[in-house]
Amino acid sequence: AQSVTQLGSHVSVSEGALVLLRCNYSSSVPPYLFWYVQYPNQGLQLLLKYTSAATLVKGINGFEAEFKKSETSFHLTKPSAHMSDAAEYFCASDNYGQNFVFGPGTRLSVLP
Amino acid sequence: DVKVTQSSRYLVKRTGEKVFLECVQDMDHENMFWYRQDPGLGLRLIYFSYDVKMKEKGDIPEGYSVSREKKERFSLILESASTNQTSMYLCASSTRLGQGALDTEAFFGQGTRLTVV
Numbered sequence: 714a715q716s717v718t719q720l721g722s723h724v725s726v727s728e729g730a731l732v733l734l735r736c737n738y739s740s741s742v743p744p745y746l747f748w749y750v751q752y753p754n755q756g757l758q759l760l761l762k763y764t765s766a767a768t769l770v771k772g773i774n775g776f777e778a779e780f781k782k783s784e785t786s787f788h789l790t791k792p793s794a795h796m797s798d799a800a801e802y803f804c805a806s807d808n809y810g811q812n813f814v815f816g817p818g819t820r821l822s823v824l825p
Numbered sequence: 826d827v828k829v830t831q832s833s834r835y836l837v838k839r840t841g842e843k844v845f846l847e848c849v850q851d852m853d854h855e856n857m858f859w860y861r862q863d864p865g866l867g868l869r870l871i872y873f874s875y876d877v878k879m880k881e882k883g884d885i886p887e888g889y890s891v892s893r894e895k896k897e898r899f900s901l902i903l904e905s906a907s908t909n910q911t912s913m914y915l916c917a918s919s920t921r922l923g924q925g926a927l928d929t930e931a932f933f934g935q936g937t938r939l940t941v942v
Contacts, residue, residue, distance in 0.1 A: 722865065745929065747930060747931075749933075754834075754936070754938070755935060755936065756829075756915060756933035756934050756935045756936050757868075757915065757917075757931075757933040758933070759930055759931075759932075762930055803867060803868065805931070807929065810921070810929075811873070811875075811881075812856070812858060812870055812873045812881075812883070813858070813870075813917070813919070813931050814870075815860075815867045815868040816867055817865060817866060817867040818865075818867050
């Protein structure tokens with residue numbers, strides 16, 4: 714089965730600073746990859762997804778992610794953090810088309 | 826607007842009770858999923874279904890069962906609730922790759938926070 718790892722369970726950045734959340738996947742065959750965001754007591758909302766088209770994927774709220782096959786990575790970035798970006802972020806992979814595998818999540822705090 | 830609806834946002838049940846969590850989607854999706862979310866563990870798959878009356882065990886099926894009698898509805902059943910089943914439960918649905926779908930993604934409900942006392 715696939716596995717997804719996220720480096721850093723908690724990341725803190727200052728408002729206006731670069732956001733970088735790390736994600737690595739395990740498959741030798743590039744899967745579909747996703748970033749989801751979860752606000753407190755809410756379900757998960759899709760930020761962006763990679764589906765083997767462009768390697769640089771742009772999503773909602775100014776986020777983007779780059780698929781790097783050589784590094785088996787799909788890191789999420791945003792040039793300038795906003796207070797409203799504070800949330801939990803999950804990287805996920807499809808699991809050979811059957812279901813979805815999620816990483817453990819990274820909680821993003823944005824400091825004023 | 827696509828929607829996955831979970832019947833309850835918050836539930837409190839007693840140990841030993843039989844608990845039903847209901848999920849309905851309006852997108853005509855083939856696949857439906859039940860995940861459990863716990864701090865530091867991310868989302869763990871309990872069961873999933875790729876068609877009516879079909880079910881597959883996920884990573885942590887013990888203590889749970891599911892029912893999918895209609896395409897739009899997927900129910901999670903806790904046969905005899907225990908305190909270690911206190912958690913956030915998330916339902917999701919998706920199209921199935923290879924069934925004419927060019928890509929896929931999971932759409933989530935708002936979650937049910939279950940407390941077993």
